[in-house]
Amino acid sequence: MSQIQYTNRAKPVDRRPLNFIERLYLWNVFIGMFITLKHFFKKKATVQYPEQVREVGTAYRGLHILNRDEEGRERCTACGLCAVACPAEAITMEAAERLEGEEHLYREEKYAAKYEINMLRCIFCGLCEEACPKDAIYLSHTFTPTNYHRKGLIYTKEDLLIPNPKTQPEEYAKAKGLIEEKKKK
Amino acid sequence: MNIYLLAIDWWFIIEKLVLIALIVTLCLIIAMYETYGERKVAAFIQDRIGPNRAGPFGILQPLADGGKLFFKEEIIPLASSKYLFVLGPTLAMITALLTSAVIPWGTSLEIGDRNVPLQVADVNIGVLYIFAVVSVGVYGIMIGAWSSNNKFSLLSGLRAASQMISYELAMGLALIAVLMMSGSLQMSVIVNKQMSGALGGLGSWNIWYQPLGFLVFFTCALAECNRTPFDLPEAESELNFGYHQEYSSMKLGFYLFAEYINMFMSCILMATLFFGGYDIPFVNESNLAAHIGQNWVALLSFICLLAKAFFLVFVFMWIRWTVPRFRFDQLMHLGWKKLIPLALVNMIITAALILWLKS
């Protein structure tokens, strides 16, 4: 009886009746125990997490970050494209107009007064990143957000904004490095 | 035994009480570290590291687990019968510890002019005593299962009872062959018989003469301890948690502990019956005693017994993380149709050989 093969990987199940040694069961148990014993001495796959962090690829999509330009001004103009693109509807924002004297804070005339991402809803697909026309939102390599309350997992603008390059240049460089790396791809 | 057990000799009583206290403590500590060992073995077989946060290499993990169990909320289900609910884990623990009474733990100590044997009671029916205690041990599970008033617990209790009764038979039959070889039910005699032989006792271990008997006994011991592949009474995937489903806090701890003590005791028993007990291989004990003193030999022999038992415990764990669980009909099939005839054949062959060699 020939079976249809859909892939070249399919291994047909051996339907022959068990021979004497197989029916004894014991010999096969010994083989199994030998296999597990081999694993006993193998290299362990464990990563000691908080101390060691597993390397992630450059395309990894972690928590979001809201970008600033070189002068430390927020890039986001609250156009809402990211919120529209979001399949999980995790992003909410409120726009506001830039007032006189706030030019050093916001790059364009319109900015996001409120910008929230619900990390419980977010599926980290990166569509917001692709939708953004202003290079304002990126997905960083940080992961495992944890909190004791659901409320704490709704990230506000303060949680999301990248450090200011003027006041905190070191943190900014660190965060920026990841973005640059990502942009190269 | 005889009337001596009933006559009052104060030194004797103190000596025995100290011994009992030591052995019980030993059993409890070993049970604690068996849980740690089990997790480590499981982890290593699955290419992981296992608990390593509490203390160096995680050796304080059992303490943390015990502390956690102690501080858990104690819940007694309303619809359960309260006394029996408490009696269940108590019985399980007591029967698990009672087995240790007749095990010879090592050669005798010399304290002052007294000769202190490292055995609580050298009764003339030692092996049968263990058998009786084990067969009573199923009550702990059954009572706990029934009084929980939960159908999963009840199912698991019934499974435990039928499994224990079925495998006790094969175990007993395998044991008879060993007893025929040593000609006594007394544990000390069984061990002494294995101590004199080629290679400092190694040549007269029962395992060389009773490999089939050992295999049957080992399989039954796995079933009696409810260890995988015979852990049907606590098959998580079918029964949620098994007979201790409704238990919490230290009562649950008692059940879990009793299981590990049972495992340790059955390994000690197998070491005693088949691997020469406290016999130190390649060494003649009485010659050694003349060189370094009786007490050091006692210590060494005790360590030897523990080493043998620990190896068997390791094999128990190794099997657990290798072999998948049996189905219930397979379990019964193996017990009644395979192991019992095998044990019977083994017994008859042994008897025939003994008679032939004697004549």
Next chain:
Amino acid sequence: MNLVNILFWFLSALTLFSALMVIISKNPVHSVLWLVLVFFAISGHYVLLNAQFLAIVNLIVYAGAIMVLFLFVIMLLNLNKETEQKKNIWIKVAGTIAGGCFLLSVCNVVYNAQTGSKEIANKAILMGKGSIGLIGNLGKELFTNYVVPFEISSVLFLSAMVGAVIIGKKN
């Protein structure tokens, strides 16, 4: 009053009390458990009589196997107040008469033990002496003097087993 006597009285009281509790208990599971306790106490008596083998076999066979099966069945049946059958008055009367007869014969034995035949009259039980209950002696006795009844009873067990298998096979 030495230790043996104290143990004897304690075990006797325990036996009688648990035996009574077997009858008095409303719940059949409790009855079975009390019965197990009775077997333990009786095993204690065997030990006092220096019959350790009998004591342990009593535990293995009765407490460890038969009572477990009893418990097994009772747990499966899940007996309780609602399922209890109404008892016929005649069954009650018959039970009373049978029990009374048994009580009478027990009284007779006790009475005989004090006044009757010289063999057992006014004799204390052999505590901690005698060796008939030890495994070697018992085995010799069973396979020499009592070999015929012993083998016949084993045939009886075999027939019971065969019967059970036949009943099981039918379905």
